[in-house]
Structure formats: structure tokens, C-alpha cells
Amino acid sequence: MSLVLVINAGSSSFKYQLISPIDGTRVAKGLVERIGSGTGHISHEMPGVAAISRDAQIADHAAGFLEMLRAFEDSGSPLLELGVTAVGHRVVQGGDEFFAPTLIDDHVAQRILDLAVLAPLHNPGEHQAIVAARQVFPSIAHVAVFDTAFHQTMPPAAYTYAIDQEVARKHHVRRYGFHGTSHRVVSRLAADYLGRPVEELKQIVLHLGNGASACAIDGGRSVDTSMGLTPLAGLVMGTRSGDIDPSVLLHLMTAGGYTAAELDELLNKRSGLLGLSGYQDMREVRDGVEAGDPAATLALDVSAHRLKHYVGAYAAVLGGLDVITFTAGLGENSAILRERALAGLEWFGIRVDPERNWEPGSEARRISTDDSRVQVLVVPTDEEREIAAQTLEVSGALQL
Structure with a gap:
């Protein structure tokens, strides 16, 4: 079974799932929360084993990633032994340069951090999670899936704000849109449901x-x-x-x-x-x-x-x-x-x-x-x- 580890990082938390994209089977899922706020918390679930729920000191998203690895080990199934073939990272802000899911290299990782100026609550934590995941899984592909990518097809009339365009260009001010991954998949599932x-x-x-x-x-x-x-x-x-x-x-x-x-x-x-x-x-x-x-x-x-x-x-x-x-x-x-x-x-x-x-x-x-x-x-x-x-x-x- 080909498995993808999906990391969905927020400003002070991240959700994760180990999933087969073919049939949607969830091998594991969990949540690392209250990152950087004193006492953090991790919950972890796998079919057939007792759920894990515990508090821990979690300084940042990198420490949270290590807590996730520990949860897999404590459940009796170390993540490194489960045959992960790729890691998918949800990234909130891709600016006007990332139009599609993108293979992460050092340059892409740095650009995600640079774009924190447009998403200061999300992109920094997502960057930390990417760095930690690439260190743990250095030999498999890491892909950034951007919330903004689906909306890159909007025409200029829809994404342009009516302000001084020199100011807008200098500070990258435009409509980007979010929830793009959800809008994309739901629109296709709706079409499937209707048979059209x-x-x-x-x-x-x-x-x-x-x-x-x-x-x-x-x-x-x-x-x-x-x-x-x-x-x-x-x-x-x-x-x-x-x-x-x-x-x-x-x-x-x-x-x-x-x-x-x-x-x-x-x-x-x-x-x-x-x-x-x-x-x-x-x-x-x-x-x-x-x-x-x-x-x-x-x-x-x-x-x-x-x-x-x-x-x-x-x-x-x-x-x-x-x-x-x-x-x-x-x-x-x-x-x-x-x-x-x-x-x-x-x-x-x-x-x-x-x-x-x-x-x-x-x-x-x-x-x-x-x-x-x-x-x-x-x-x-x-x-x-x-x-x-x-x-x-x-x-x-x-x-x-």
C-alpha cells in the first residue's frame, strides 16, 4: 500500500493523517495542539490500538513533529517502518507564484517562509513542519499543496483591488482566496454525485x-x-x-x-x-x-x-x-x-x-x-x- 503522510499545520497546531489516496483508508490520524503555549497536547488514533492522549511541552512545530513520531512509536507502529512514500504539506499562502502543488526543495521551502509576510499566523509554522519532516524523511518527496493555488484561475477583475496599483504591486496586495483544496475536491465530488x-x-x-x-x-x-x-x-x-x-x-x-x-x-x-x-x-x-x-x-x-x-x-x-x-x-x-x-x-x-x-x-x-x-x-x-x-x-x- 502506498501511503502519504499529510501534514495540515495551523498557527499553533497541526493535524496529520497517514492515508492511502487510492481508497481513502486512514492508517492513522492525530492532532498536535497548543504549540508554544506552555503545555501542549497530542492525540493519536490508529485502528485496533488504544488511542493516545497526553500533554507535553511543545515549543514549536518541529518539536510537535517529534511528538507525533513518538506517538506512532508508542502505538507500536513506528512511522519510519510503515512505508511512507511521500509527505504532503498543506500551505495556506502561496502568493501569486505557486499555481499548483509543488515539489519542495530548499528554494520552495524558503519561499514559503518568505510569504509569511502575507500569512504571519500560518506560513511560519508550516515552514517549521516542512523542515522537520524533510529531516526525518530526507529520501522521499515532499509536496506543498497551497490553499491559494485553486484560485489562481480567477480573472484580474476578480482578484484586483481598486487601489493605487503601484502600491498594490509593491506590497503584493490582491485577492488570493483560501480553502482552495476543499473547494476543488468538493466541486468535483458534487459533479460526480450529479453524474455530470x-x-x-x-x-x-x-x-x-x-x-x-x-x-x-x-x-x-x-x-x-x-x-x-x-x-x-x-x-x-x-x-x-x-x-x-x-x-x-x-x-x-x-x-x-x-x-x-x-x-x-x-x-x-x-x-x-x-x-x-x-x-x-x-x-x-x-x-x-x-x-x-x-x-x-x-x-x-x-x-x-x-x-x-x-x-x-x-x-x-x-x-x-x-x-x-x-x-x-x-x-x-x-x-x-x-x-x-x-x-x-x-x-x-x-x-x-x-x-x-x-x-x-x-x-x-x-x-x-x-x-x-x-x-x-x-x-x-x-x-x-x-x-x-x-x-x-x-x-x-x-x-x-
């Missing part, structure tokens, strides 16, 4: 989790997306504001005395659902709505309104619409958000079947009515398997 070639479909994919983004996909190619220079723009998220008038920031600086660091914390960590309602989790928001909490009701209404705004905008950008697909944690599990986001769009050919929408399920499914002109689907995302598949394709370890 992805090349003939006009799609909107709504990746709704703690981070959330919308993507307009025409014939399998991203033509617009809601996140921008950073993952802050667009939809209402767990703690992020999404779209906001830039003058709000200037007003808070001049009238409120906020510093740049304070504004960054406000918009990224104290806004979104949390800022609106006090709840970061949509399940808590839903419970608050049912209990009559006006703040929770407002949070749901604002989130649904923003989603509806993007659905309408992207239908116009696409010049038509065949399918809307919800994915990721909220998209797959929050029936109330799906219902509110698409309510009132029957005139547009979007009809959601209430029974189908509220019926729980873990597989790809349709939630629109039989007579809905636009198909509405719920499709679980599988970023790790997609990263594994792209990694093996680029590395040449297996012909897919």
Missing part, C-alpha cells in the same frame, strides 16, 4: 466551518471567492468579522485609539459569531435562537444574510447556476443555517426541501426539491485525501 462532467457545471461551493468562504466555480475553475488578501474577508465566521468597511478601522484608530495589533485581535478573534452573540459555535447560536436570545438571533440572521449576498453575487458572476454545495463542519451539519441562507430564493429556482434539509446524514446528499432548477447538495469535504492524491501525482510515486 465538472466542466459543464456552474457551481457555488460554501465551505462553512470556524473559517468560512464561498467560491464561484465555472467548469471546474475558480472565478471568484470571498476571502481576500487574508482569510479575514467574506463570510461571517466563528471569531472573524468577514467583510467590513475599511473606514471602520480608521475610525477605531482615530476615535478609539486602537492600535494595529488591537484591531487585528478584534477582527480575527473577537468578532464573527462570538462578537455578535457571545457564542463561537453555531450549535450554541441555534440553541440561543430557540431560547429566544436576541443576540443569537441576530448572529444567525447576519450570517445567513451574508451567505445569501454571496449566493446572489456569484450567480451573477457565473451567468447562471446549476448547483450550490454546502460543505465543512457547519455546511454539513447546520440545517438551520442552510435553511435561512437560501430562504426566499425560490424565484431564482432554488427550492430547499425542509425534510431533506433537516434529515441528518454523513454522505453526499441532495437537499433541494425534485423540481428545483438549481440543485442544492451537502457534500462532506475531504481535504486530506485530496492533498494525498495531489502529493502522489506530483511526486510520481504512483500514477493516478
